[in-house]
Amino acid sequence: MPATSPLRPVTADEVDTFWRDGVVCLRQVMPVGWLDRMAAPLEEALATEATADLSAMGDGLAAAGAQRTVDPAVAAEGAARGRFRAGTDHWRLQPEFLDFAVSSPLGALVASLLGCPDVWLYEDSVLVKEPGTEERTAFHQDMAYFHLDGDLVCTTWVPLDRVDASSGAVRYVVGSHLDRIRYRPNLFVTNASIPGTEGEQVPDFDTDEQLGATRIVSFDTAPGDVVVHHARTIHGARGNATTDRRRRAISVRYAGTGTVFSPVPGIPRKAHHADLVAGASLDDDQFPRAWPPQA
Ligand SMILES: O=C(O)CCC(=O)C(=O)O
Numbered sequence: 001m002p003a004t005s006p007l008r009p010v011t012a013d014e015v016d017t018f019w020r021d022g023v024v025c026l027r028q029v030m031p032v033g034w035l036d037r038m039a040a041p042l043e044e045a046l047a048t049e050a051t052a053d054l055s056a057m058g059d060g061l062a063a064a065g066a067q068r069t070v071d072p073a074v075a076a077e078g079a080a081r082g083r084f085r086a087g088t089d090h091w092r093l094q095p096e097f098l099d100f101a102v103s104s105p106l107g108a109l110v111a112s113l114l115g116c117p118d119v120w121l122y123e124d125s126v127l128v129k130e131p132g133t134e135e136r137t138a139f140h141q142d143m144a145y146f147h148l149d150g151d152l153v154c155t156t157w158v159p160l161d162r163v164d165a166s167s168g169a170v171r172y173v174v175g176s177h178l179d180r181i182r183y184r185p186n187l188f189v190t191n192a193s194i195p196g197t198e199g200e201q202v203p204d205f206d207t208d209e210q211l212g213a214t215r216i217v218s219f220d221t222a223p224g225d226v227v228v229h230h231a232r233t234i235h236g237a238r239g240n241a242t243t244d245r246r247r248r249a250i251s252v253r254y255a256g257t258g259t260v261f262s263p264v265p266g267i268p269r270k271a272h273h274a275d276l277v278a279g280a281s282l283d284d285d286q287f288p289r290a291w292p293p294q295a
Contacts, residue, residue, distance in 0.1 A: 001037075001099060001103055002031045002033030002034045002037060002104070003031050003033070003105070004103055004104070004105060004107075004108070004293055005105055005108060006026075006029040006030070006105035006108055006109055007028055007029050007030070007031060007105075007224070008028070008029060009112070010026065010029075010109060010112035010113060014026060014113070015112065015113055015115070018113045018154075018228060018230070019230075020175070021172075021174045021175060021217070022172065022173075022174065022175060022176055022177030022178070022229060022230040022232065022233035023172040023174070023217065023227065023228065023229040023230070023233055023235070024113070024227070024228055024229075025219040025221065025225060025226075025227045026109060026225065026226045026227070026228060027224075027225050028222075028224045028225060029105060029109060029224070029225070029226050030104070030105060030106075030158060030223075030224050030225070030226050031105070031224075032223060032224060034100060034104045034105075035158070035160050035223050035224070037096065037099075037100075038096060038097075038100055038160065038250060039160065041090075041094050041096040041097060042126055042128075042160065042248060042250065044094065045087055045090045045093075045094060045097070045126045046085055046087075046126065046128065048087070048090070048093055048094075050087040050088060050089055050090050050092070050093055050126075051085055051086065051087030051090075051126060052085065052086060052087065053083055053084075053085055054083075054084040054085065054086050054135060054187075054188055054189050055081070055082075055083045055084050055085075055133065055134075055135055055189070056083075057187065057189060058070075058084075058135050058189035058190065061187065061189065061190050061192075066190045066192050067190055067191065067192070068135065068189055068190055069135060069136040069137070069138045069189055069190060069191060069236075070134050070135060070136065070239070071134050071135070071136050071238050071239035071241050073166070073238070073239065073241045073242050074134065074241055074242075076242070079131075079132050080132050081132050081133075081134065082129065082130030082131050082132030082133035082134075082240060082241075083128075083130050083133060084127075084128070084129050084130075084133045084135040084137075084189065084239070085126070085127075085128045085130075086125060086126065086127045086128070086188065087125060087126045088123050088124070088125045089123050089124065089270065090124050090125075090126055091121065091123075091124050091288070092272070097124050097250075098121075098288060100124070100250065100252070101121045101124050101252050101288065101290060102121060102288050102289065102290045102293075102294070103293065106156050106158070106226070106252055106254070106290065107119050107254070107290030107291035107292075107293065108291060108293075109156065109226060109228065110154060110156065110228070110254045110256070110290065110291065111256070111291040111292075113154065113228055114152045114154060114254075114256040116152050116256035116257035116258070117257055117291075117292070118256060118257040118289070118291065118292075119254050119255070119256050119289070119290045119291035120254065120255050120256075120259075120282045120284070120287035120288065120289055120290060121252065121253075121254060121287060121288045121289075121290050122146060122148065122153070122253040122254060122255050122287065123252075123253050123270075124250060124251065124252045124253070125250070125251040125252075125253070126248075126249075126250055126251075127247075127248075127249045127250075127251055128246065128247065128248050128249070129167070129168045129237075129239060129240035129246070129247040130240065130246055130247075131240055131243055131244050131245060131246060132240070132241060133168070133239045133240040133241060133247075134239045134241045135189045135239050136189075136206075136236060136237060136238055136239050137168075137170070137188055137189075137235075137236045137237035138186050138187075138188055138189060138190060138191050138202075138204075138236055139173070139191070139202050139203070139204060139205055139206075139234050139235065139236035140183070140185060140186055140188065140202055140234065140235070140236065141176070141183045141185075141202060141231070141232055141233070141234050141235075142155050142229075142231040142232075142233075142253065143183075143231040143232050144182070144183045144184060144185040144197070144199065144202075144264070145185045145264065145267055146231060146253070146255075146264070147261060147262055147263045147264050147267070147269060147270075147273060147276075148231075148255055148259050148260070148261065148262055149259065149260050149261075149262035150255065150256070150258055150259030150260060152255065152256030152257060152258060152259055153230070153231035153253070153254070153255045153256070153259055154228055154229060154230050154231055154253070154254055154256075155228070155229050155231060155251055155252070155253045155254075156226050156227070156228050156251065156252045156253075156254070157170055157226070157227040157228070157229070157249055157251045158226050158249060158250045158251070158252070159221045159222070159223060159225065159227075159247075159248070159249045160223060160248040160249065160250070161223065161245055161246055161247055161248050162220075162221070162222050162223070162245065163220070163221045163247050163249070164220040164221075165218055165220070165238060166238075166240075166242055166243050167240045167243045167245050167247045168237050168238050168239060168240040168247040169218040169219060169220065169221065169237065169238070170218060170219075170227065170229075170235050170236070170237045171205075171216050171217070171218040171235060171236055171237060171238070172216065172217050172218065172229055172233055172234075172235045173205055173214055173215075173216055173233065173234040173235065174214075174215040174216065174217055175215070176232065176233050176234040177229075177230035177231075177232035177233040178232075179232075181199070181200055182198070182199035182200065183199050183200055183201070183202045183234070184197045184198065184199045184200065184201055184202065185197055185264075185266075185267060186202065191204050194266060194267070195266070196265070196266035197264070197265060197266035197267065198265050198266065202234060205234070205236070206236075231253070254290060255282055255287065259282055260278075260279050260280060260281055260282070261273065261276045261277070261278060261279065261280045261281075261282065262278055262279070263278055272286055273286055
């Protein structure tokens with residue numbers, strides 16, 4: 001297995017940025033050996049039941065009357081339509097994903113940013129936008145989906161390709177982790193909230209003029225970079241309609257010391273969390289430990 005340690009330590013400035021802005025781009029911290037190791041499992045993951053075709057889901061929602069989140073940038077005439085495919089909990093099916101989540105440098109990076117002695121895996125996700133993908137990722141807040149309560153929860157976004165604004169770099173609403181509003185989850189390809197959930201609808205920062213002064217950041221990233229956002233930070237992404245580059249990313253979500261299990265109304269529990277009671281501390285059986293490293 002490649003090295004467990006990051007290529008360099010997280011700096012004090014990066015910790016400050018994470019807590020001030022709700023997001024930080026850690027440049028060149030992930031050894032490329034880990035990315036090479038994940039390339040084939042990622043392709044396999046796209047064919048498992050853990051992964052869904054969100055472009056097809058968007059078409060279905062549109063046919064039922066919902067508004068899809070589609071990029072204004074359109075593919076050249078005659079170009080093939082690309083798919084946005086995404087999955088969760090690949091680590092349950094593929095051991096390489098578990099290794100990546102608990103034995104790569106991600107655990108150490110998260111422990112440094114969150115400043116806590118324990119880090120557990122909550123879930124992982126493969127997020128691929130093929131060239132010609134018109135779907136935006138709707139603005140959303142991860143905590144709206146997570147059956148967790150606590151302040152030490154974050155998402156690491158690990159690109160396997162060079163990514164920029166035109167190929168679907170994630171866009172983060174700076175400082176949005178600081179408001180304590182509880183937002184409703186959506187289905188990623190529409191701004192409509194999932195029925196049966198509670199809270200406020202996430203604003204569409206692209207179209208809501210009242211939010212014009214809001215600062216949104218995104219990062220041009222290269223393999224080796226890792227973007228980490230707080231689980232309350234609102235974020236979304238453009239499509240990949242006009243480039244000829246794939247946008248492959250693995251997103252791994254973690255919880256730190258003191259986080260407790262807290263079911264979200266309207267969102268099904270994960271099967272492996274069926275027996276957990278609200279308020280339970282996280283334990284290493286249901287939430288694999290990512291920090292400190294296990295022997
Ligand atoms: O990759 C994307 O389009 C969205 C990523 C995301 O929302 C996440 O990892 O939390």
